[in-house]
Amino acid sequence: xxxxxxxxxxxxxxxxxxxxxxxxxxxxxxxxxxxxxxxxxxxxxxxxxxxxxxxxxxxxxxxxxxxxxxxxxxxxxxxxxxxxxxxxxxxxxxxxxxxxxxxxxxxxxxxxxxxxxxxxxxxxxxxxxxxxxxxxxxxxxxxxxxxxxxxxxxxxxxxxxxxxxxxxxxxxxxxxxxxxxxx
Amino acid sequence: xxxxxxxxxxxxxxxxxxxxxxxxxxxxxxxxxxxxxxxxxxxxxxxxxxxxxxxxxxxxxxxxxxxxxxxxxxxxxxxxxxxxxxxxxxxxxxxxxxxxxxxxxxxxxxxxxxxxxxxxxxxxxxxxxxxxxxxxxxxxxxxxxxxxxxxxxxxxxxxx
Numbered sequence: 001x002x003x004x005x006x007x008x009x010x011x012x013x014x015x016x017x018x019x020x021x022x023x024x025x026x027x028x029x030x031x032x033x034x035x036x037x038x039x040x041x042x043x044x045x046x047x048x049x050x051x052x053x054x055x056x057x058x059x060x061x062x063x064x065x066x067x068x069x070x071x072x073x074x075x076x077x078x079x080x081x082x083x084x085x086x087x088x089x090x091x092x093x094x095x096x097x098x099x100x101x102x103x104x105x106x107x108x109x110x111x112x113x114x115x116x117x118x119x120x121x122x123x124x125x126x127x128x129x130x131x132x133x134x135x136x137x138x139x140x141x142x143x144x145x146x147x148x149x150x151x152x153x154x155x156x157x158x159x160x161x162x163x164x165x166x167x168x169x170x171x172x173x174x175x176x177x178x179x180x181x182x183x
Numbered sequence: 184x185x186x187x188x189x190x191x192x193x194x195x196x197x198x199x200x201x202x203x204x205x206x207x208x209x210x211x212x213x214x215x216x217x218x219x220x221x222x223x224x225x226x227x228x229x230x231x232x233x234x235x236x237x238x239x240x241x242x243x244x245x246x247x248x249x250x251x252x253x254x255x256x257x258x259x260x261x262x263x264x265x266x267x268x269x270x271x272x273x274x275x276x277x278x279x280x281x282x283x284x285x286x287x288x289x290x291x292x293x294x295x296x297x298x299x300x301x302x303x304x305x306x307x308x309x310x311x312x313x314x315x316x317x318x319x320x321x322x323x324x325x326x327x328x329x330x331x332x333x334x335x336x337x338x339x340x341x342x343x
Contacts, residue, residue: 018238018248018249022240022296022298022301022303024298024299052299054298054299054300054301056240056242056247056248056301058247058248064242064247066242066299066300066301068299
């Protein structure tokens with residue numbers, strides 16, 4: 001926790017400069033979950049995320065970005081043939097820097113609130129059994145690269161940690177996203 | 184372990200000592216100096232209008248950008264904290280390089296943009312340039328009211 005607070009303060013210090021404008025809009029994308037532990041048995045699968053973002057651009061080419069995202073992830077265990085799906089409400093804060101007028105890279109932290117989860121078990125008789133599972137929230141960090149053209153933004157994001165699923169594994173994912181600036 | 188802790192505890196309790204001594208004290212009356220009000224004559228240049236603008240942005244509770252020069256000693260109507268700071272900064276900009284001593288009849292226009300995570304405050308101040316021409320101080324009169332009219336009347340001397 002202390003580590004994350006320190007990172008936030010460090011990032012804020014970097015950005016202090018005259019602000020130009022505040023913009024915001026909606027974003028959405030696809031994610032692919034993966035796990036660093038037990039990777040052979042737990043295979044990630046495709047999920048999605050939708051959300052809202054705001055960004056504050058500074059004169060020194062730094063950008064402070066905050067978001068609220070609803071994220072749905074899942075993975076399948078090849079041994080037990082169990083598909084675990086889980087939903088989170090994530091609040092990431094990023095500090096980004098414009099490398100060129102259209103390309104920016106950044107890093108940040110997020111807090112993920114665990115909403116709900118389900119485990120589907122496909123037994124030999126082809127009967128699918130559902131079971132609710134607990135999903136835990138937690139802090140995580142992320143890195144991002146994005147291409148911005150007018151009101152559109154395309155990018156790739158790597159999420160690390162930020163909540164645990166049933167088996168206690170750290171949740172990570174790779175996202176491709178598109179964002180549209182409304183104001 | 185418990186033995187060691189209790190031993191240390193007992194030792195600490197036993198080694199505590201305090202000394203109290205009563206004494207009488209009479210508080211001395213020490214009046215503070217009160218300075219008579221200093222008044223000033225101000226010449227207002229109605230042709231010279233002062234204008235200053237300042238912006239600040241906030242991320243949650245953190246101030247992420249804004250001016251860092253402020254005019255001290257200004258009093259503002261309404262708004263505290265974030266707004267006062269922006270007003271003070273706008274006042275500084277209005278006075279900066281104007282050679283004026285004060286802003287006479289300042290009008291503040293405060294615009295606030297609120298978002299979910301961010302907040303932007305923009306303040307514009309306009310007023311007239313004021314220049315001090317004279318400072319003076321009214322002499323204190325023991326027996327006078329606020330309008331400097333003598334209150335104490337010597338009845339005996341009047342009879343004679």
